[in-house]
Amino acid sequence: MIGRITQTYYEPSNHTLLDSHMWKWTPSPRAFGSRFLDFLYPAFCELCKAPLARGGSLCEDCSDQLPRIKAPFCGNCGEVFDGRLDEEFRCQNCLGLSHDFDFARASLKGLETSFHLVHAVKYRRQFFLARDLARFMQQTLEEDERFQDYRDAVLVPVPLHWRRQQWRQGNQAYELSRELSKISGLAHCDSLQRVRSTQTQTKLNRKQRLSNLRGAFRVKRRYLKELRGKRIILIDDVFTTGATAHECTRILRHEAFTSKVAILTLVRG
Ligand SMILES: [Zn+2]
Numbered sequence: 480m481i482g483r484i485t486q487t488y489y490e491p492s493n494h495t496l497l498d499s500h501m502w503k504w505t506p507s508p509r510a511f512g513s514r515f516l517d518f519l520y521p522a523f524c525e526l527c528k529a530p531l532a533r534g535g536s537l538c539e540d541c542s543d544q545l546p547r548i549k550a551p552f553c554g555n556c557g558e559v560f561d562g563r564l565d566e567e568f569r570c571q572n573c574l575g576l577s578h579d580f581d582f583a584r585a586s587l588k589g590l591e592t593s594f595h596l597v598h599a600v601k602y603r604r605q606f607f608l609a610r611d612l613a614r615f616m617q618q619t620l621e622e623d624e625r626f627q628d629y630r631d632a633v634l635v636p637v638p639l640h641w642r643r644q645q646w647r648q649g650n651q652a653y654e655l656s657r658e659l660s661k662i663s664g665l666a667h668c669d670s671l672q673r674v675r676s677t678q679t680q681t682k683l684n685r686k687q688r689l690s691n692l693r694g695a696f697r698v699k700r701r702y703l704k705e706l707r708g709k710r711i712i713l714i715d716d717v718f719t720t721g722a723t724a725h726e727c728t729r730i731l732r733h734e735a736f737t738s739k740v741a742i743l744t745l746v747r748g
């Protein structure tokens with residue numbers, strides 16, 4: 480397990496939208512060390528702890544069993560509907576709500592295994608997991624026809640406040656966005672900034688979350704021109720009430736004059 484722990488490096492973003500199309504991963508000396516240790520130590524599946532002969536972080540069985548979201552789901556927020564539906568469906572939460580974003584989609588249902596993986600990346604700094612998790616997000620990009628309109632989109636991760644990022648030594652949304660960019664070929668641009676630290680949102684309802692988030696984000700000045708008119712796919716780990724997604728979309732559209740914004744998260748909470 481030592482090899483796994485040492486893989487939890489973090490490299491802050493330093494590439495711009497312009498160079499992100501030809502962006503290459505440049506391993507840090509620490510990453511070289513972890514690769515070496517990976518060679519010496521057997522790797523284990525994060526969920527069932529079975530040894531993995533060919534690397535990666537999840538075994539084939541656990542990967543297959545992850546609760547993927549398939550239709551029908553809410554056309555607005557991605558909420559899963561258990562049953563059959565032939566028409567486009569809007570969930571109870573979305574009736575009478577207006578979101579700034581085009582639509583939100585998630586790849587996995589909010590069940591125990593999904594949250595285990597999110598927590599491992601978020602709180603245990605197991606950023607290497609993001610490589611495998613981004614593959615599920617790529618499947619969603621390919622399966623959901625609505626993303627056809629986003630073939631030239633830019634992936635933008637939901638940012639953490641720098642203090643929280645320092646504490647966690649990374650940002651899970653950033654890691655997912657970066658890995659998804661490598662798989663999909665879409666540009667990745669770490670263009671949003673969290674300028675105000677907000678209290679934890681777990682116990683707040685949507686209305687309270689929205690007012691809690693007001694003024695919390697801004698677009699980094701150096702990306703204002705580059706994002707103008709671009710379609711955006713906002714990347715985060717979990718979609719819960721949509722308050723964060725709504726506020727980030729509002730800021731992207733009002734400050735950088737981006738075109739449509741769609742949301743893609745790993746999990747629908
Ligand atoms: Zn497994």
Ligand SMILES: [Zn+2]
Nearest residue numbers: 553556570573
């Ligand atoms: Zn909904």
